Amino acid sequence: MIEIKDLHKSYKMGSNSLHVLKGINLSIEAGELVAIMGSSGSGKSTLLNILGMLDEADSGEYNLDGVPIKNLNETKAAKYRNKFLGFVFQSFNLINYKSAMENVALPLYYQKVPRKEREQRAMKYLGQVGLKEWATHLPNELSGGQKQRVAIARAMAAEPKVLLADEPTGALDSTTSYEVMDLIQKINDLGNTILVVTHEEDIAHMCKRIVYLKDGVIVEDKKVEQVRASTYV
Ligand code: ADP
Ligand code: MG
Numbered sequence: 023m024i025e026i027k028d029l030h031k032s033y034k035m036g037s038n039s040l041h042v043l044k045g046i047n048l049s050i051e052a053g054e055l056v057a058i059m060g061s062s063g064s065g066k067s068t069l070l071n072i073l074g075m076l077d078e079a080d081s082g083e084y085n086l087d088g089v090p091i092k093n094l095n096e097t098k099a100a101k102y103r104n105k106f107l108g109f110v111f112q113s114f115n116l117i118n119y120k121s122a123m124e125n126v127a128l129p130l131y132y133q134k135v136p137r138k139e140r141e142q143r144a145m146k147y148l149g150q151v152g153l154k155e156w157a158t159h160l161p162n163e164l165s166g167g168q169k170q171r172v173a174i175a176r177a178m179a180a181e182p183k184v185l186l187a188d189e190p191t192g193a194l195d196s197t198t199s200y201e202v203m204d205l206i207q208k209i210n211d212l213g214n215t216i217l218v219v220t221h222e223e224d225i226a227h228m229c230k231r232i233v234y235l236k237d238g239v240i241v242e243d244k245k246v247e248q249v250r251a252s253t254y255v
Contacts, residue, residue: 023050023051023052023054023086023087023183023184023215024048024049024050024073024084024085024086024184024215024217025048025049025050025083025084025085026046026047026048026049026073026082026083026084026085027047027082027083028045028046028047028081028082028083029043029045029046029047029069029072029079029081029082029083029084030043030044030045030046030079030080030081030082031043031065031068031069031072031077031079031080032080041238042065042068042238043065043068043069043072043079043238044237044238044239045082045238045239046069046082046235046238046239046240047240048233048240048243050215050217051215052183052213052215053210053213053214053215054215054216054230054231055206055207055210055215055216055218055229055230055231056216056217056218056229056230056231056232056233057217057218057219057220057225057226057227057228057229057231057232057233058070058217058218058219058220058233058235059220059221059223059226059232059233059234059235060221060234060235060236061221061236062221064235064236064237064238065235065238066188066219066220066221066235067188067219069219069235070186070188070217070219072084073086073184073186073217074103074107074109074186075091075094075099075102075103075107076103086102086106086183086184087106087183089102089106104129104132104133104180105182105183106182106183106184107182107183107184107185107186108177108178108180108182108184108185108186109177109185109186109187109188110170110173110174110177110185110186110187110188110190111173111187111188111189111190112188112189112190112191112192112193113193114161114166114169114170114172114173114193115173116161116169116172116173116176117161118160118161118162119160120160120161121157121158121159121160122148122153122156122157122158122159122160122161122164122172122175123141123144123145123148123157123158124144125161125172125173125176126143126144126147126148126172126175126176126179127140127141127143127144127179128176129176129179129180130143130144130179130180133180143179144157144175144179145157146179147175147176147178147179148172148175150175150178150209151171151172151174151175151178151205152171152205153168153171153172153175156168156172165198166193166194166195166198167194167198167201167202170190170191170193170194170198170202171202171205174187174190174202174205174206174209178209178214183215184215184216184217185206185209185214185215185216185217186216186217186219187206187216187217187218187219188219189219189220189221190202190203190206190218190220191203191220191222191225192220199222199225200228203218203225203228204228206218206228207228210230216229226246227246229246230245230246231243231244231245231246232244232246
């Protein structure tokens, strides 16, 4: 599903340049649940943003479901992004004046899905995250965990090939974090490919594989004896 080879990325800072990714090689198969672990500033978001086609590497190869991602114009990049990728962020990024259902349906509007199907799909995915009864509520009427579940439903509603989550539990207390990870595990059980960026070891251990980033390279890549969220809650 994801194949990257010798990926490099630097940020220009005035006359200096910060070399953040120094030759990343990574293969991820369809159906995997992978954590990208590393301390703050280790380049996790930089890597995820490149995988998410929100940013471009300076050099190296990236193939996404067999498609080489390189030198795409913004129209083509946006098309692939919508078709292949779903995003979940630490800060939920919900629209405050729209209901849970409208938030989930919005990306489908931009994909020109007809209204009726948008609403059906939004309700289906709200149901999948356990929030059917909350469909008409505004984000500020929801708890942090519920907001993140709406954001996950929104990402899933577009039926992406890969779900990319950058610190999805970063704004949540530990019990709620485990609940959100439990949901992510369930979505993975349905066959979805998911990447979770986190700096928290116990969150990473709820994925099936952990890739450790340090000093711009992958220093460890291991399979996990999966820990179920129910162990904690
Ligand atoms: P992480 O997500 O692991 O905390 P990031 O990928 O956000 O790390 O950042 C890696 C390094 O790159 C950090 O030192 C950060 O300050 C720097 N960095 C990130 N984004 C930019 C940017 N747009 N411009 C300059 N430096 C950046
Ligand atoms: Mg980050």
